[in-house]
Amino acid sequence: MIELRDVAKTFTLHNQGGAVIRVMDGAALSVAPGECVALTGASGAGKSTLMRMIYGNYRAASGSIVVGGVDLAGAAPREIIRLRRETLGYVSQFLRVVPRVPTLDVVAEPCLALGMAREAAGERAAALLSRLNVPEALWGLSPTTFSGGEQQRVNIARGFAHDYPALLLDEPTASLDAVNRGIVLDLIGEAKARGAAIVGIFHDLEARAAVADREVDVTAFTPGQAA
Numbered sequence: 001m002i003e004l005r006d007v008a009k010t011f012t013l014h015n016q017g018g019a020v021i022r023v024m025d026g027a028a029l030s031v032a033p034g035e036c037v038a039l040t041g042a043s044g045a046g047k048s049t050l051m052r053m054i055y056g057n058y059r060a061a062s063g064s065i066v067v068g069g070v071d072l073a074g075a076a077p078r079e080i081i082r083l084r085r086e087t088l089g090y091v092s093q094f095l096r097v098v099p100r101v102p103t104l105d106v107v108a109e110p111c112l113a114l115g116m117a118r119e120a121a122g123e124r125a126a127a128l129l130s131r132l133n134v135p136e137a138l139w140g141l142s143p144t145t146f147s148g149g150e151q152q153r154v155n156i157a158r159g160f161a162h163d164y165p166a167l168l169l170d171e172p173t174a175s176l177d178a179v180n181r182g183i184v185l186d187l188i189g190e191a192k193a194r195g196a197a198i199v200g201i202f203h204d205l206e207a208r209a210a211v212a213d214r215e216v217d218v219t220a221f222t223p224g225q226a227a
Contacts (some may be wrong), residue, residue, distance in 0.1 A: 001197035002031035002054065002167050006031075007063035009049060023049060027063065027221040029199070033165070036188065036198040038212035041219040047201050050218055051168050055090050055197060056080040067166055083114050089164035093171045095143055095151040103129065103146075103154055110162040122159075128157035129144040132183055148175045160187050167191060169200035173207045185210050199202070 007027035013019045024046050031037050039047040052058045053072070054065055060073040068087040084090070089110070097106050101150055107125035110117065129139060132153040138146065143154045150173045159167070169188070173181045181204075188211045191198065202208035208215075 001033050001068060002029065003064070003066045004029040004054070005064045007050075007053065008061045009046075009053060009058060010061045013184045018127075021203050022061075022124065022223050024218075024221050025223045027218070029216055031166075031197040031199055033195040034192050035170060035213050036192055036211050038208050038215045039199065039201050040217045044089060044217045045217075045222055047218050048170065051170060051201065055088065055168055056084070062123060076174060083112075088166045088168070089159050089162065090168045091156055091159035091170065091172050093174060095155045097143060099144050100142050102140045103134070103143045106143060107157045108163055110158060110171075114162060124161055127155070128160060130202060132157050133180055137167060140153060149177070149180070152177070153180060156184055158189070160191065163191075163194060163196070165196060167196050167198045169198060169202075171201055171203060173202070173204045181207065 004027055009024040011021045011023060027050060032095050039050060041047055053060050055070045063073060065072040072080060104122060104125050107129060108121040111124055112122035134150060134153050143151055156172060172184050185207060
């Protein structure tokens with residue numbers, strides 16, 4: 001479902017004379033349906049960079065990044081948008097939404113984008129918000145004013161609203177108490193059971209051990225470093 005081969009990434013520093021920095025080289029990764037792979041490595045090793053390339057936020061300098069049959073290394077923007085809508089979900093560390101949009105609509109949006117009836121999408125969103133202990137009194141408010149933990153739970157609910165065949169999880173249990181952390185781990189386990197291919201970054205070692213089938217140290221893909 002997710003297949004990376006010989007992926008390289010460079011950044012051009014336009015404010016420093018156009019210097020080109022090679023930050024990743026020879027990255028390879030294969031994630032099967034129903035498998036969760038955890039990216040590991042020290043801060044700055046390239047975990048987030050690799051995940052952003054898989055999502056199509058960063059374009060690879062070379063190599064291939066195939067998700068659901070689409071090579072993001074050379075895909076057109078419309079192909080990437082369609083892939084994100086139908087196939088590839090992403091739970092980031094921070095909630096990014098349009099201000100003043102009610103929380104229920106924020107969570108329902110991925111289902112509505114796929115053509116689900118508004119009532120059914122709302123029911124799906126409500127069920128996830130309730131499961132993640134977001135008070136119903138907040139559902140009609142914008143999540144931009146919520147606490148960090150509440151925003152994280154809204155972000156997770158949105159990421160799991162549609163049964164994506166592939167998921168990217170960036171610190172999904174950060175800012176959560178023990179009860180909600182356990183709920184998120186259950187959601188991840190359910191996604192694996194239905195066949196989702198998952199790539200995650202988990203600094204929470206217990207959470208990583210609970211859901212990851214194996215680990216990949218991205219330091220091995222960092223030029224000049226060894227794993």
